[in-house]
Amino acid sequence: MGFRPVTHVLFDMDGLLLNTEDLYTVAYQNILTPYGKKYTYDLKIKLMGLQGHEAAQLVISSLDVPLTVDQWLSETKKQYELLFPESKVMPGAKKLIEHLHKHNIPIALATSSSKDGYELKTDRHHQELFSLFNIKTFGSSDPEVKKGKPHPDIFLVTADRFPDKPKPEQCLVFEDAVNGVKAARAAGMQVVMVPDARLDKTLTTEATVVLNSLEEFQPELFGLPPFDA
Template sequence: MGTLMSTGELNMQAILFDVDGTLLDTEHMYMLALQAVLADAGYQVSYEQVYATFGLPSVEALAYLGFTKRPDLVQAWQERCQNYQARVQPFPGIRTMLTTLGQHYQLGLVTSNQAAEFLEHDRPFNLSTFFPVQVFAGQTKRRKPAPDPINLALKQLACPPGQALYIGDSLHDMQAAHAAQANFGLAGWGTTVRQPFLGQADAIFEEPAAVSEQVGRL
């Protein structure tokens, strides 16, 4: 179900969530679109190679693959994602988890998505209604892994960082949470990677139900 890495009792007030790989399964939409765009440009890149960029902002993802200063590829990637929109779904159990948590904690959204991008992906599911506080790309000077987006959400929630838990699926998410002095929980249902988080994440949740069941024990 889940693994608690911390042993102290914390008075948790707020739970913040990443989007891609945490609430919404957007992997195939982004990765297949990127792979197709690069193929159109004459570059054969494996799925494993593009997957290594999952969760990074588009400019950083392309730079990781060796394509710097290529706004044409960024634009083409964003447009191609529309062809794979039907592949986006909430992970199983997400709505039930949010319904349960919302009865006991303040909820917030902190993502590197643009607001319009998230709302387009979320339109069929309406998960946005669970989050009175939502922080998107462009609302802070720095993005994750800097703490700024999480700091902004916590300020709006009037929640001390030590009483907040940020749940995400990437190293950037964990680095941002800890830089903000908040707790971090790995959304284990959204990633197969474990090694970098062992001994570093405050909790590892293997499925959404584990968050509802165990967050009060952090």
């Protein structure tokens, strides 16, 4: 497959840059256990990339949980405050972000997380790394992002926030989730997918390229500066 050269790069966060998808699983199961419910990986795939209220509605309806959306969001907030401050950076993420920043490649964060959730995940240990993103879009709390992934809103809104307004075909998206890949494709952008190892490979076919880790990424394939030898 041929890759188009790009000039701008957009990053998802949860499960791609930080290990917070694992922490979401712990949080959800902690809430569901008292009700005798199991948070399965198949359900998780459907939730990844959704806005907070969308995810709440889907998990409540799918598992018949006796909570309202507001009650679910309140319970998850308590869990997040306990778990998220100890999030870890995923392999290869720091090297890639710092490399692109060093070479003046415009980069942006496009996460379905809320601003509050982002701060919980980054404030304690990762402020320096995430300060390299001049543009940050928080899908669950940004009024311009009308619909969550798999809709293209978050990537189109984020790209439009670059001062030079790149066209979608000039943008490369990094994602870990099926819904995120679909959103990037719907936005007309190429997308590098770094899925969970458990994900069925048949669900990765829409990605431009699929990697086991960000450590495998070769910037030069997309016309970006190569890593130093």
